[in-house]
Amino acid sequence: MRRGNVELIPGKNRGHYPYSNSIFIDEGPGIVIDPASDEERLLALKKNPGIGIIINTHYHEDHFLYNHHFPEAELWVPELDAPAFESLETILDYCGILGLPDEETWRSYYLDKFNYRARKPDRKLKGGEKLQFGKTRMEVIHAPGHTPGHSGFWFPEEKVLFVADYDLTAFGPWYGDRVSSLEDTIASVEKLRKIPAEVYWVSHGEEISREQAEGRFAEYLKVITVREEKLLAFLKTPHTLDEIVDQWIIYRKEREPVYFFRFAEQAMVKKHLENLLRRGLLRTEESDGKERYLKND
Numbered sequence: 001m002r003r004g005n006v007e008l009i010p011g012k013n014r015g016h017y018p019y020s021n022s023i024f025i026d027e028g029p030g031i032v033i034d035p036a037s038d039e040e041r042l043l044a045l046k047k048n049p050g051i052g053i054i055i056n057t058h059y060h061e062d063h064f065l066y067n068h069h070f071p072e073a074e075l076w077v078p079e080l081d082a083p084a085f086e087s088l089e090t091i092l093d094y095c096g097i098l099g100l101p102d103e104e105t106w107r108s109y110y111l112d113k114f115n116y117r118a119r120k121p122d123r124k125l126k127g128g129e130k131l132q133f134g135k136t137r138m139e140v141i142h143a144p145g146h147t148p149g150h151s152g153f154w155f156p157e158e159k160v161l162f163v164a165d166y167d168l169t170a171f172g173p174w175y176g177d178r179v180s181s182l183e184d185t186i187a188s189v190e191k192l193r194k195i196p197a198e199v200y201w202v203s204h205g206e207e208i209s210r211e212q213a214e215g216r217f218a219e220y221l222k223v224i225t226v227r228e229e230k231l232l233a234f235l236k237t238p239h240t241l242d243e244i245v246d247q248w249i250i251y252r253k254e255r256e257p258v259y260f261f262r263f264a265e266q267a268m269v270k271k272h273l274e275n276l277l278r279r280g281l282l283r284t285e286e287s288d289g290k291e292r293y294l295k296n297d
């Protein structure tokens, strides 16, 4: 898929985890956004025409998988996510992993499976910045929530919007890190939806046309409402956090590896509980030393 000098490089495994799609900007020494798609293809681009800059949309492992192949290229990342690229401690902290019993498992997962290499970014990108590479213009669209710095990229000449990890899949948005925000996710998806693109490129999955996009954006946001409705229905009777997590409201069923998915299920359910408490739709009560959540009438 190519428009002007901007190309979508499909990720292996149809662009699904542990891979994601990359964007290649074919201008001089090229630019790659999220080098986590296809190792052979990325190494071939490194040889010819050469890669001068790599950009990450945010700090997640399925987006920096092959960053380590480009130590000589400049690294540009969103300002608010930059600390996570600079130290393993910070990325573990942002993800909510520091201090967990299986912290060491996560550490080796980042280092060995995803080639995490602490590195100081050469440039920190801010929302609204307009960049120019040769003939290609690109605007940084700060779209926080998924992570605080998560950014999409808008190519106004080509009318391509790279929405990055708001991938418009049937699973719905993901906001499971300690520093993720459910409210910011909703606002960011609404913001991206308003940009008048002809095609939408996503980190995971295939190109989406303007015609498909409206329905896909609506369904994507609807997933959040459905999760909330299921949670409120379950909390007509009081339940502990563990009991709520056992419902698998986010992932719909228990998945392997359980330590990984149960952790994410709990993190995302907690975002909903905090949101519902703030809106006065839930309350907590304590009995036999346990805290339980209950829907307000």
Ligand SMILES: [Zn+2]
Binding pocket: 058, 060, 146, 165
């Ligand atoms: Zn992500």
